[in-house]
Amino acid sequence: MLFAAAVCFLGETLSQDSVPPSKVAFSRLHSTLFAVPLMLFLARASLWYSHSGRVNFHPIDLLIYEGKVQHTAWLSQASASNSFFTASRKYKQRYHQPPPPNFNKWYEYASSRSAVVTDDFDNVYDDLLPFWSLSPSEIRRYTWDILSQSNNGVGGISIRDGKVDVLPGTPGTHRWMLDGAIRIIENFVEWLPDMDLALNLNDEPRVAVPYRDIEKMRRKGRQPRLVGANKITKFSDNRAGGWAPVTEEQFPDTNFEMLSFQRTFYEYGSVGCPPSSPARRQRLWDTSQLCMTCTYPHSLGQFVSNWTLSGDVCHQPDLADLHGLYLSPAAFQGSHKLFPIFSQSKAGGFNDIRFPSPWNYMDKVAYAPNEVYPDPSFRDKKVSLFWRGVTSEGVSPGTGVWKGMSRQRLVHLASNPTAPQHVLLPVSEGAKQFAYTPVAPSELKKLLSTDVHFVDPIVRCGGRDCADQAAEFGFGDKVDFQEHWGYKFLFDADGAGFSGRFLPFLQSRSLPFKSALFREWWEGRLTPWLHFVPVDLRMHGLWSTLAYFAGVDGLVGGRKVKWEPKGREAEMIAEEGREWAGKVLRKEDMEIYFFRLLLEWGRLTDDRRDELGMYIP
Ligand SMILES: *[C@@H]1O[C@H](CO)[C@@H](O)[C@H](O)[C@H]1NC(C)=O
DSSP: OTTHHHHHHTHHHHTSSSOOOHHHHHHHHHHHHHSOOHHHHHHHTGGGOOTTSOBSSOHHHHHHHHHHHHHHHHHHHHSOOOSHHHHHHHHHHHHSSOOOTTHHHHHHHHHHTTOSOSSOOHHHHHHHGGGGGSOHHHHHHHHHHHHSBTTSSEEEEEEETTEEEEOTTOOGGGHHHHHHHHHHHTTTGGGSOSEEEEEEOSSSOOBOOOHHHHHHHHHHHHSOOOOOSSOBOSOOSOOGGGSOOOOSOOBSOOSSEEOTTSOOIIIIITTTSOTTSHHHHOOOOOTTSOOHHHHGGGEETTEESOHHHHTOGGGOGGGGGTOHHHHOOSSOEEBSSOOOOEESOEETTOOOEEOOOHHHHTTSSOOOOOSSSOOOOGGGSEEEEEEEEOSOSSOBOSSOGGGGSHHHHHHHHHHOOOSOEEEEEESSTTOSOEEEEEEOHHHHHHHSOEEEEEOSSOOSBOTHHHHHHHHHHOOOOOOOGGGGGGEEEEEEEOOSSSOSSHHHHHHSSSEEEEEOSEEOTTTTTSOBTTTBEEOOTTOTTHHHHHHHHHOEEEEETTEEEEEOOOHHHHHHHHHHHHHHHHHHSSHHHHHHHHHHHHHHHHHHTSTTGGGBSOOOO
């Protein structure tokens, strides 16, 4: 029963008793999965194609152009304030409520640290919106509920009298995370009211409230909140008494449903979607075909044209079979009740409250080039797509589900493609027209360079899945993290949650490619195609994307194909990302974001929250 659904996924393979070697099944699955049917593209994206199946320009040219325009528009609304007064006014306009108490302290903190983003904290607003449907005492009780159970995968932080500390009952293995969060909070804790916080110790998100309930909650949250007749500008006194004490004595029961190693898409991944949406209505049994209706809304040809929308799972029922979180997560403790849990990232449809990852703040993995591994200028780097990692996205316990996970698909596709790939290439030398051209694996390897491998050993596997994966993938050399900077193109692929390495990638002079289900606190600050190169989770545009930036010069089906690398564009994105990360993703920015989030949380959990706010004339 445990893996019934996984059997369906591989029904073709597993229904036969003489199970063919997994490699064969894998190839069959993926050769078709990645072979993008040109005809379908033609039908759906007719705007971009002439009748001969050719495009008159490269879609990435357009996407890069659009990225610049988008960023300018985003910045003008995100960064409009230059005084406390305007910041407060903007706040009220955007969020239809007065700013929380101590907003002036927040503004001081932010402006004295040269914050660029002063106005757009929509992620905070969106994450907290449904919690306005709970009363302050309910939020406090829910927090206590989950903190006082011993097997919840949650750690607690308490703030009392301007001091922050770990609450009892947190497992030692995850202490670093709480310590990291505390290190961030310490910077501004004197301005925070007394309260307790429940932090998710798992990588995977936790809370997914069904559509009808969450929509009702959001509607309630959107009701305008104005300071009442008696404007109160200070958090209530005696708040400490409102939080029932969390003690060493923990209760063994849990409010969460344990779904580790099980399918989660239908029970959790898509419950936040409208009942009429494809994610709720469709179950795709034929995973060997690329689902065009799943990619079309957020794509231009093979390329991601709307990163935000690509994070919305509601039009993407095929993701059920394409990600470790949905196929077989290592740790999944979920709830349909709106528990207040702070997580480092979440997938679309989850209701966790995002906060900046202590992993990044604590430099667990840092950008630190040195004499042995310097970060040369872009043109001096090796022209290759580089990735190293482990099979940690989900657990493949002997059911073959690894074949659907995005890391495994990435490594297979980049290192050992077994079917022709449709790559967008010029129709002839010097031509300004392009066509999706099938390229045989042997030619692909000569045309474009990749170095994309798992490192020893295969983890999170059981039964035959350990040996099968080792046989399929082999292993790449273990590398020092700082070796990354030797390569032009770095891939960032989802693991089980937030990305530990994307920030260092951005900070470097290399160009990061990123495919991700998970969204973090900084979502919106970065613009795809301006600060990084987005890749669809299905990876079907990976080779075309690489060809665009790396250039090609070789034979395709016996025909000579030459395309000058878009080196200037590649370097421009690498540099823009680097520079921008240095402005809006600094440690200071993590502090500023968390500070503002916790002021909002302080108000939400205050019994007098409806009267509470900064008074603005
Ligand atoms: C992306 O899609 C969302 C949701 O449909 C939409 O609101 C947004 O405007 C789109 N963004 C761009 C840049 O087209």
